[in-house]
Amino acid sequence: MAAVLTQMAAQLESGEWLSHKRLRLYVIILLVCELTVFSFIVAGTHGWIVPLDKPNTTDFVSFYAAGRLADAGTPALAYDHAAHLAVEEAIVGQGIQYQFFNYPPVYQALFALVAHLPYLTAFIAFQTATLVLFLLVARRILDDFSSTALIALLAFPAVWWNFGLGQNAFLTAALFGAGTLLVDRRPVLAGLCFGALCYKPHFALLVPLALGIGGHWRAFLAAAVSAATLVLLSLLLFGLGTWEAFIATAGASHSMYESGRILFGGFVSPFGAMRLMGASIAASYAVQGVFTVVGATVVGIVWRRGLSLPVRNAVLASATLLAVPLSLLYDMMIGAVAGCWLLRGAGRQAMPAWEKTALALIYAAMLDSRGLAEELSLPVNTICALVLFGLAVRRAARELGVTSPLRLRVAAPTR
Numbered sequence: 402m403a404a405v406l407t408q409m410a411a412q413l414e415s416g417e418w419l420s421h422k423r424l425r426l427y428v429i430i431l432l433v434c435e436l437t438v439f440s441f442i443v444a445g446t447h448g449w450i451v452p453l454d455k456p457n458t459t460d461f462v463s464f465y466a467a468g469r470l471a472d473a474g475t476p477a478l479a480y481d482h483a484a485h486l487a488v489e490e491a492i493v494g495q496g497i498q499y500q501f502f503n504y505p506p507v508y509q510a511l512f513a514l515v516a517h518l519p520y521l522t523a524f525i526a527f528q529t530a531t532l533v534l535f536l537l538v539a540r541r542i543l544d545d546f547s548s549t550a551l552i553a554l555l556a557f558p559a560v561w562w563n564f565g566l567g568q569n570a571f572l573t574a575a576l577f578g579a580g581t582l583l584v585d586r587r588p589v590l591a592g593l594c595f596g597a598l599c600y601k602p603h604f605a606l607l608v609p610l611a612l613g614i615g616g617h618w619r620a621f622l623a624a625a626v627s628a629a630t631l632v633l634l635s636l637l638l639f640g641l642g643t644w645e646a647f648i649a650t651a652g653a654s655h656s657m658y659e660s661g662r663i664l665f666g667g668f669v670s671p672f673g674a675m676r677l678m679g680a681s682i683a684a685s686y687a688v689q690g691v692f693t694v695v696g697a698t699v700v701g702i703v704w705r706r707g708l709s710l711p712v713r714n715a716v717l718a719s720a721t722l723l724a725v726p727l728s729l730l731y732d733m734m735i736g737a738v739a740g741c742w743l744l745r746g747a748g749r750q751a752m753p754a755w756e757k758t759a760l761a762l763i764y765a766a767m768l769d770s771r772g773l774a775e776e777l778s779l780p781v782n783t784i785c786a787l788v789l790f791g792l793a794v795r796r797a798a799r800e801l802g803v804t805s806p807l808r809l810r811v812a813a814p815t816r
Contacts, residue, residue: 463501479646480647578741743789
C-alpha cells in the first residue's frame with residue numbers, strides 16, 4: 402500500500418497523469434455525468450419523478466419577480482418582502498421558500514425586459530445567453546479555441562451550481578473577464594465592462610485600486626462613467642423611492658448571510674469559512690478584514706509594478722473572491738477567470754507540473770464543495786480560493802524574481 406501511495410504521489414507531482422489526451426477524456430466523462438445528474442435533479446425539482454408536497458424554485462424567481470414588479474409600475478415593492486414573495490408564489494406556486502432580492506435597481510431594469518418572457522423561457526434564455534457570453538470571454542482569455550478547452554469550461558462544476566441555483570455568475574464572470582481581457586488594449590471598453598458590475602458592486606471592490614494604482618486612468622474613468630450612467634438610467638426609470646427602498650434593504654441584508662440562512666458551507670469568503678467553523682460574527686469579520694487588506698495590498702503591488710497581463714489579472718480575480726465577505730460557490734466562476742489567466746500565463750514560462758495538479762484538484766473539489774464543507778466542517782470553497790490566490794501570487798513572485806512571495810514590495814513601475 403505504501404508503494405502504491407508513493408507512486409500515486411509521484412505521478413501527481415510530475416503531472417504525467419494530466420496529459421492533453423487524458424484531460425480530454427476526463428472532462429468528457431465528467432460532463433456526461435454532470436448532464437445526467439442535472440437532468441435527474443431538474444426532473445425531481447419539477448415533480449416529474451415523484452409528486453412534490455410543495456413547489457421548489459431557484460434564486461432566479463427572485464430576479465424574475467422583481468422584473469414583474471417593475472413592469473407593473475411598482476419597482477420599489479421588490480424590496481418589500483411580503484409583496485415580493487406574493488409575486489414569486491404567483492409565478493411558481495404557493496409554499497416556496499422566500500428568495501430575497503438584494504440587488505440594486507440597475508439589475509431590476511434588466512429583468513424588467515426579461516420578465517416579458519414566460520418564466521421557464523426566461524430562465525433558459527438568461528442562463529444560456531450569459532453562459533455563451535462567459536464562454537466567449539474565457540476562450541479568448543485562454544487563447545484556446547479547441548473543443549477540449551470548450552468541454553473543460555462547460556464541465557467546470559461551478560457552471561452547474563450556477564444553473565441549479567438559478568444565479569447570475571455567468572454574467573458577472575463574463576463582465577469581469579472581459580474587463581481584464583481588454584484593460585491594456587481597449588481601456589474604454591474594459592471600463593464599460595467593469596462599470597456594468599455595479600449590479601453586483603462588491604465584486605468590483607478591488608478594480609478601482611488596480612486601475613488607479615496601475616495608471617489605467619482611461620479604464621478607470623470609463624468604469625465610473627459606465628456605473629454612473631446605469632445608476633442614473635435606473636433613477637429615471639424607477640424613481641428615487643426605489644433606490645431608497647434598496648438602500649434600506651441592503652443595509653439590513655448582512656443579518657441574512659450572518660445567520661446561516663445561506664449555508665456557510667457554500668461560502669467562498671474567509672468570513673463564511675470562519676462561521677462554518679463556529680467562530681463568532683465579530684471574529685469572522687476580523688479575519689475577513691485581514692484577508693481584504695492582504696488581497697488589496699497584493700493587487701496594489703502587482704498592478705503598480707506593471708507585471709504581465711495574465712499575472713495581474715489572475716491576482717485581481719483570485720483576490721476578489723477572498724476580499725469580500727459575501728462570495729458563494731457559484732461565484733467561483735470568477736475563480737475560473739483567474740484559472741484561465743494562470744493557464745494563459747503559463748505560456749510565458751514552463752508551468753510546474755504540481756501547479757497543474759493543484760488546478761485540477763480545485764476543479765474536482767468544486768463538484769460537491771458545499772456538501773463536503775457541511776459534512777466535515779471544512780471550508781472547501783475557501784481553501785480552493787486560497788490555493789488559487791497562492792498560485793497567482795507565486796506566479797507574480799516568479800515574474801519579479803522574488804524567491805518568496807512574502808518579500809513582494811511596492812516599487813516603481815517596470816513598464
